Amino acid sequence: MNALIYILLAVGALFNGLGALALLRFPDVYTRIHGATKCTTFGSIFSIVGVVVYGFSQGGGEGGTLAVHALLALFFLLLTNPTGSHALARGAYRGGIKPAQAVVDRLEKGKR
Amino acid sequence: MSFELPFAVAAAVLAAFMLVSVLRLGIGPTAADRAVALDTVNTLVVTTMVLLGAGLGQVILVDVAIVYALLSFVSTLYIARYLEGGWE
Amino acid sequence: MRRLAVWAATAVFALVVYLLLTMWTGTWGLWSLSELIAGAVMSCIVGAACGGLLWERGGWRMLMPHRWLLLVLYVGPLFVAMARANIDVAWRVITGNIRPGIVRFDPQLKTDLARTILANSITLTPGTLTVDVSEHSGAFYVHWINVTDDSPTPEQVCGGFPAWARRIAE
Secondary structure, three states, X not given: OHHHHHHHHHHHHHHHHHHHHXXXXXXXXXXXXXXXXXXXXXXXXXXXXXXXXXXXXXXXXXXXXXXXXXXXXXXXXXXXXXXXXXXXXXXXXXXXXXOOOOOOEHHHHOOO | OOOOHHHHHHHHHHHHHHHHHHHHHHHOOOXXXXXXXXXXXXXXXXXXXXXXXXXXXXXXXXXXXXXHHHHHHHHHHHHHHHHHOOOO | OHHHHHHHHHHHHHHHHHHHHOOOOOOOOOOOHHHHHHHHHHHHHHHHHHHHHHOOXXXXXXXXXXXXXXXXXXXXXXXXXXXXXXXXXXXXXXXXXXXXXXXXXOOOOOOHHHHHHHHHHHHHOOOEEEEEEOOOOOOEEEEXXXXXXOOOOHHHXXXXXXXXXXXXXX
């Protein structure tokens, strides 16, 4: 059980790190949102599932409470993270930031 | 419950990644870049709080993480609205 | 009648979240009696306050149990696609090999809920990010990190997700 928790925590930390690295490496806002949102959401799933496994393996009142609350936090994170990044992308586009190095931009021509 | 080392180590690693994101928050050329960096930091803070809740044996930290996730979502929406150019 | 259904459905959701949060606090089973009474009162207030905000017209569709089953089953393909997306994006972070662009496609979804599910799935899966959704035509504008086709079909961008969204919410 301990090995499983260690693996989950390591994978979670790896993907979170890639998300933070993507923020530095990518050239413009939209690609940064790609890297940051996908990698941190995926990494957080692994990290929090590690906590949930730990909680259930502890058992009893306190471990169960920890696991259920961590699951609720994961649920809200999964629900709100893509929505927030979508809002940021839309706000950035309407605020006049063009995608860098874009090969095609359909939104510019097809204005509502 | 007691102190659990692996969770504390994972939380420390995530805190280091948070510092990397804060770098983009500082140098980001546009306001949108800074907002994206802030969003990333928020996600990392939620995960770190859950990990610390397990590491220190304090379930209350996980509750704080839930409230933080929802509040940071609302603040992200407000910032996005501001980037768009205010209220119509 | 409709208002009553909306109120009841929202109150039940609020009560479920409350019960999950207060599990293992009491001596009366998993909960204590005073917790249960407080939760019931609280969820009634929540249902009255935000029922009208959360439920669109035609929201009764989501009361069918088989749609909830589909929503749970959807986690499987979504997780596989997320894993593939992350390895793909991780590779692009390291090599810096990107070909970005904003493409338009029309998945022909009618309800707001189906569009929300599809937009969130697109954001979480292979190299795509929803930038805008046209309110009346339902067209999606998607930032694609590796453009292979200037005017793609929905299948090229996001595989089977439009079909899943239609099955769940339409």
